[in-house]
Amino acid sequence: MEKIWGYVVGATIFGSVTGFIVLIIKNLLKNKINKRYAYLFWMILVIKLIIPFGPESNISLFNKIPINYNNQKILSRNTTKLDNIDSNDMSTEDTKDEINATTSTYQDNNSVNENITQESQVVNNKPTISTMSVKSDKFSKILFFVWLSGFVFSAVTYMIIYMSFIKDLKKCSKLKYEILENILRNCKNQLNINKRIQIVVYDKISSPSLVGMRNLKIVLPRNLINLSEEELRHIFLHELCHYKNKDNYMDNLIGLLQCIHWFNPLIHYYFKKMRNDMEICCDERVLNLLNEDEHNKYGITILNVLEKINFNHKMRVGLNMANDKKTIKERINLIKNNKNFSKKKKLFMMTGIICLLVMGGALLTNGKSVNADEDLDKAISSVILGEYRPAHKKEYPAIYLGEGELPVEAHEILGKSIKNDKIEVYLMATYGSYEFQNDVFNMVNSSSQIPLQITLTTDEKQGHKLKDNNKYYLVDIKIAEDGSEFVKSIKDMFPMKEAIKALAIIDDTKKSEKLFEEINQDATKYVESLGRKSKVTYNYVEKENIDESVLENIWKLEQVDKYPDYIGTREVIENKKRYIYETDYSKTTKVLCFTKTDENNEIVEETCYEIDNNKIKKLDSDKYVSYKKYSGKDFLYIQESDVTFTINEIKIVNNEAKLYVTVKNESDKDLHISMDSITIGENKKSMDMEVTIGKGESQDNILTIKSISKISDLNDKHTGAILIRDMNNADDVQKIDFINKF
Known part of the structure; x- marks a missing residue:
């Protein structure tokens, strides 16, 4: 809904400006261009209404016309767009009350992925910024539904009139007029038209008209069928030229656009002018078909038609040959001067083509944002990330304070003010730092929605140099104070309009999330540049x-x-x-x-x-071995009894080696396993190992080898004897000798 309404508003604003420019250019070139190109100028308006937001261009006329249809853009380190907003103070008492009615708490939390939190309250029973935002959304919805109702009403009304008209034409189309058909046939041959076009006589229409797109009809009022054969030929040639120019399709598109922009009188006025130029363009094409001595007769035909038509008829459907007395003078002048136009046809055609190309480039593109200054954006990022350490602010070196391998930031411009060589930028900033943790590139420190006022200059004598930036120099930076002074500091830092925006944004969690998404994209690109495929996230990762x-x-x-x-x-x-x-x-x-x-x-x-x-x-480093070094290694494997001792960790405690092992009994017997000594190399050591374990079971246990002072004492051949007893059969006792290189 918001996208549709924003699209319509943008189209109607840009269309209004485009139509105004077209009118100015047409008046300046009134008698210096071919009429066909004068009509084609209006196609720029039609395109602009359909596609209002074109590509940015340096030659766009909208560089000189400050139209801002999206005042809030989100910026990251790798983007260079800023909002084209001039900072103007808002001095109304209501606005002051709205700011004074808002209090917030601002808390900077440097733990992993805990962002700034803000809370809004109502003071003195006045509306908070959140309330204002809700009201604004409701008002926008009301406008959308008002527009939608008008669009539906206009479209339905147009369809009812059109369908009723077509229904009446079907009743009248049964009557055949052989003389008219013969004249029309000759005119079609002259224009190389093979499509079937029917003649219908209908009294409720005010002027000769071409109707339809597939089933074409030329409709004549009854009081015109008695005109001379020559005059009827002129009428048919005019309507057939509409068909050759595809004006019947354009007329229906114009009707749809008028329904969409029903609320904008400028658009309706422009389309009225466009239809008049459409008729004049057809006149010019008809004159090119006629002999020079017939030109005056064609003008007389237009005047006769104008005299006979009934302007009391309200119905207007299709392309009318003569329905506006005010344009007749211009059309007659065209006929009079056509001879002079013919002599300069190539010159006027070239003028028209050049003007059409220039106007297309100037009006079908959007203006380059004033904020598309890459150096300025880099300067802002440099300040936010703290790459510069001002000597005069040693106690507060920069904004970014977190550790991490990659510092990143995103910011949203609320407004800016340019005074002489100094630029004051009012913005909301979010920053964070990433590092690899367990091979995940994770945000380890962040702070969100920080109100900032950054003052830069292009005069190196007035500011301090920024890293990798030779265009802008830092003059000053202000950050909103924490705690109870938060709202007051924003009002002191920002003009009133920007202060309202800042407080409204603080309540919007979606804005914060969007800025973090921007930051995460930068972090992802960084990981890719390292050739790694690690996961990148700004969310908390369990450890x-x-x-x-x-x-x-x-x-x-x-x-x-x-x-x-x-x-x-x-x-x-x-x-x-x-x-x-x-x-x-x-x-x-x-x-x-x-x-x-x-x-x-x-x-x-x-x-x-x-x-x-x-x-x-x-x-001592020699008295403990991490389980990761020995984990999973077999210390003892007694094949005869299907018993395995697997080491997990080793630690030296009080001159004894503690072997933390997992014992697994894969035999079909319940076993008692014991061992009282072990020989390591040539040294015999006392052993404390006694395990009772059921068949098919697994358990953790500790084996103790005495007289071991360091881990290296174990690094030799181990030999010894293990006593294994079947717990279910006292006579079944095995003594097994083993050899193991640990």
Whole structure:
């Protein structure tokens, strides 16, 4: 509904301007162009009404005519469009009351994907901006339904009149007029027309007319059938020229456009002028068919028709030869001067073609937005992202404060003011930062809908240089204050009109979502440029969390501040090199490990901590092996009894090796498995291992090897004997020797 109404409004505005320009050009070139091209000028109006929003062009006349049909455009880092809005103060008391009636809270939250939130309240029983927005939407809907009602009424009325007219013509078409048919046949031969065209005599029509698109009819009032054969020939030639020019199709299209723009009197006036030019164009074509000595007689025919027609008839259907006394003078002048026109035919034709091409380029395109200044947009983005650090604002270096591999922003221009060399831009900004977390390019920090006033200049002496921008320099930047001063600071920063827009946008969650979509598109392009196929999202991504008690201890470790506070990885660019920071936590062994690797998967640093009664203790790197290194490896595989011991983790505790294993019994017996010693290399170590496990079952267990001070003590050949007893048969005991290289 909103799109349809916006399309109609845009078309009627652009059409009104286009028609006015066409009238001016036609008057300036009144006697210097071929009449056919004068008529074709109106085709530009028809096209503009059908397709109002053409491509932008530097030669567009609308560059000089400030028509703004979409005052709110969303911008991203890779777009360069700004709104063409001049900032004008609104001084009405009602507007002031509306702003004063609104309070908001503005809260900047730098946690993952938690955006700015704003709340609006009603003060002193006055309407908030949200209420204003609702009222505006209701008013827009009312206008749409008013227009729709008028369109339906106009279209239905036109169809009823047309169908009634066609029904009456069918009754009259039974009468044949042989003399008229013979004259029409000769005229058709002269114009090489083979299509069947019927003559109908009908009293309710005011003037000779061509009716229909498929079943064509030339309709004559009864008082004209007694005209001379020559005059009737002139009438038929005129109507047949309408057919040759396809004017019957154009007339119906004009009728439809008039129904659509029923509320715009300018459009109706332009189409009246267009129909008059359509008749004059046909006159010119008829004159080209007649001998020079017949031209005056053709003019006399027009005058005779005009004298005999009855202007009291209200019905107008089809193309009428003479229905406007005011245009007869122009048509007669055309006939008088046709000889002079013929002599300069080529010159007038070239003038018409050139004018048609120039007007088409100037009117069928839209003006280049004043805001399409790429340098200006880059300057705004540079300020928002904090690439520039003003020396005079060390306490507040820039807007963007979040960490991340890729900072991105999107902003919406509410208005701008140009004074001398300075440009004040009033906008709402959203920014965020992305980084790879568990191979997902995720937004890790963001802030949404921030009201900003940025002042730039083209004079390098008045501003401070921005990164990668040699055209604009930063003069000043203002940001709305947080908390209770939020609304007041917006009013102080912005002109009143822009302040109203800002407060209205804050209540619109769709606007925030749309800006984040713009940001995400930039992030996606960045990932693609790296040649990676990682998922890109600004939404929260679930991760495996560390125990809260452990997490509290992590924050005390200054040397691990770059590691993730979840189980997984994050990637960081340092000195133009990519490093992977990984946090690994075992809820089984209560060991927390931090590992930094480079892009070649080489370990740069590794630190492990043991959590004991909420106390954190650093481990020697040789006393703990992450489960990811040994996970899934078989420590013992007893083939004779179908029993497997699979390592999950290893930890050295009090000079003992703790092997956290999963035991799986795939035999058909309930087993008790024990082992009291193991030989590692040439050293015999005491062993504490006793497992009772049912057939087909699996369970976690801990095997303890004593007198082990470091992990490397285990890196040798293991030999020993395992005692296996069938729990259902006391006499079934096996002692199995094994050899295993760990």
